[in-house]
Amino acid sequence: MSVWRQAPRTEGMNPSIIREILKLTERPGVHSLAGGLPSPDAFPIPEIREATERVLAGAPREALQYASSEGYGPLREWIAEHRTALGHPVDPDQVLITTGSQQGLDLVGKILIDTGTRVGVETPTYLGALQAFTPFGPEYVSLPSDDDGIDPRALLKIGDAPSFAYVIPNFQNPSGWLMPDGRRADLVSVARAIGMPLVEDDPYGEIWFDRPPPASLASRWPEGVLALGSFSKVLTPGFRVGYVIAPPELFPKLLQAKQAADLHTPTFTQRIVFEVLRDGLLDHHLPAVRERYARGRDAMEAALTAHMPEGSHWHRPDGGMFFWVRLPEGFDAMHLLGRAVDFGVAFVPGEAFYAGEPDRRTLRLSFVTLPPETIAEAVALLGQVIRDDG
C-alpha cells in the first residue's frame, strides 16, 4: 500500500492526448500534422545568437541573478507600448511576464477558479486551457459557437452568466476561426450586460496572412478583459516567454500567484527576447513568417480539396496554424488515428478540444510544421486512410 495520499484534484488530471500523439509521431517516417510546432526554419537564429552575446557581454551578472517576479522592466515597457500602438492602452505596471502563456492560464486558474466556478469556453476550445483550469475544479459551460466564434445571442439564454469566459478571437486553436469585428463588438456588449468578464488569449494574432485582425476584446473593454500573449509563435517557443496584461485590480493577486509558481521567468531569456525586439526584428521577421505559413495554408487547402471525402467541411483560415476539418457522418477521428499513424501520417482528433460533448468527426491539422510539398503528401495519405475506412 502506498504511503502517499494524492489530492482528489489529481483525479481530474489526465495525460494529454496531444502529448501521447506527439510521442507516436516521433516514429521515423511519420509525417506529423498533429503538433502546433512552429517551423524551426522560421526561427531567427543569427539574430538570437547576436542578442544572446550582447546580453552575456553586457550584463551577465544581472542576467544570471534572481530578479523581480513582475519581469524585466524594459520588456514590460516594450509590451505595453506595443499593445498601446495596437489600440489597447496598457501601462507597464499591468504587464506580468510569464513562463510561456501556458503559465498565464495556470495563474488565471489559480486566482479565478474554485471548485464549482462556472467558466465559459468556446466550442471547441484550447486543450491547454482545459488542462490548466481543470485542477482548480471549474464547471465548464461550453458556449454555442460557429465559424465566427462564440455566438453572443446564445449567451443571453444560458441563465446565470459564467464567472468568466475564455476566448481566443484570432485564428483560434483548434478551429482557426477569426472573430469578425461586429461579432467582437456584440460579444463585449453582451458580456458587459451580463457581468461576465473575459480572458482573451492571443498567441496567433500576429500570424495573419492578408490583413491584421480586428481590434482586440481588451481594447474594447479594458477593465473587463484579462489578456494573454506570447512570443512562442512570432519568435521561438524555446524561450518560454509569455505575458499577462491584467486589469489593475487583478494584478496584485496574479503577481503573488506568479511568485509562488516559479519566483520569476528566467532573467536570461527575458533579456534576450528584449534585445531581439529592440532591434525591431519583428518588423522584418514577421512578414517572412506570414508568407511561409500562408504557403503552408495554401498547400493544405489544395490538398484537402483534392483528397478529403465528399461532405467534409473546413473553413479556410486567414492566419494562425490550423485547419479544422469535419468529416462526413459516420467517421470517428480517434478511430482513424491508429491506422493513419501506421500509414505514416498523424493528426489530432478533435474530441480533445471539447469541454462538453465532443464532435467526433473533427480533426485538427497543422500547416506550419511540415514544408508545403510534404503537406500535400501527408494529406494525400490521410485521404487514403479515410477512404479505406469509409
Added chain:
Amino acid sequence: MSVWRQAPRTEGMNPSIIREILKLTERPGVHSLAGGLPSPDAFPIPEIREATERVLAGAPREALQYASSEGYGPLREWIAEHRTALGHPVDPDQVLITTGSQQGLDLVGKILIDTGTRVGVETPTYLGALQAFTPFGPEYVSLPSDDDGIDPRALLKIGDAPSFAYVIPNFQNPSGWLMPDGRRADLVSVARAIGMPLVEDDPYGEIWFDRPPPASLASRWPEGVLALGSFSKVLTPGFRVGYVIAPPELFPKLLQAKQAADLHTPTFTQRIVFEVLRDGLLDHHLPAVRERYARGRDAMEAALTAHMPEGSHWHRPDGGMFFWVRLPEGFDAMHLLGRAVDFGVAFVPGEAFYAGEPDRRTLRLSFVTLPPETIAEAVALLGQVIRDDG
C-alpha cells in the same frame, strides 16, 4: 463594483514580506543582509558564455523549439547519475525538470494538498514553500524543532500523522541547521512507522564548508521521499532550472501538473546547464564557491560576536547562506527593521518563516551577497540599531 470574482483561495495569498523588504533594500546605500541572492562574483560567466555558444551553434533548432514536459533527456540522466553517486539510486525516468525548485513546490502542492490536508513543516520553515502550498488550502502542523531540525520524538505525540512533512535537512533556510546523521535515521524511522512521507528540499546541500552533509533522507527511504533540487545556488539562479525526483507512483501526476503549469522549462537554458555540467564545471567551481561563502560565514560570525547584545543566540552554520539570530527577550525584529533600513542595513525578520506562532525575536542574515568587509560593517550598524532600541 468590479465585474471580476476572485477565487476564495486568493484571500490566503499575501505579498511576500521578503519581496517588500527587497524593495526597501534597493535604496542606494543600504547594505542588504536580507536577500538569499548568491554572489554574482561566484557565477562562472566565461564557462556559461562558452556553453551558450555551443548550444546555439550546435543545435539551435532543437534548443529553441517546444520540447517534452519531462525535460531535456541528457540533463535528466546527469541528475540521475549524480544522485546515484551520492547514494540515492535514481532512474532518469524519475527526474522531472522544473522552472526552479520553487515550481517543484507548486507542483507538490497541486498533487498532494487539498483543502484541509495536514502538512508538517519545520519550525521555522522556508517562506517560499508556505507561499506555494497555501493556495491549495493546507492545515499546517508546525513540528517541534531544535538546532538539529525536526524532533522525531515529538512526531510520535502529535496524534494523526500529517499527510506529508516538508523538510530541508541541509543548511536550512532560514535557520542554517544541518540535520545530523542520527537524527536523519530517527526521522525516517518514525516517519515510516506513522506512515508520513517526506518532501525533502535541498538547494544548499552542495554548499558545505568542511565536509559533505550526511546521506539524504531520500537515500534512506526512496519510495517515501520526494526530493527537490536546484542549480540556482551552485551555478546561477537566472536560468531557473531545478528538478524533482519522484517515487515512480507520483511521477505521472507530477508530469501532468508540470505540463499544465508551463508546458516545459525553457529548452535553451536546460541545454546550457547541461553543457556546463558535462564539462565537469562543478568539480572545479564548487570548491571556490564554498571557500568564498565560508569566508562570509567567518566574517559574519566574528561581527555577530562583536556587535550583538548579550543574551543573543545563534548557531554557526557549516554551509548554506544564512545565520539565524535570536535576540534577547523584549526585542521585536519587525519593529527593528524600519530603523535598520534608515541606518543603511536590511535583514529579514524571522516571523515570516513560521507556519504557526512566530518567534518575533528572530532574524535571518545572509552572508553570501555582500563581500566579507561589508558584512562586518553591516553587522556593526545592525548592532548599533539594536543597542539604541534596547
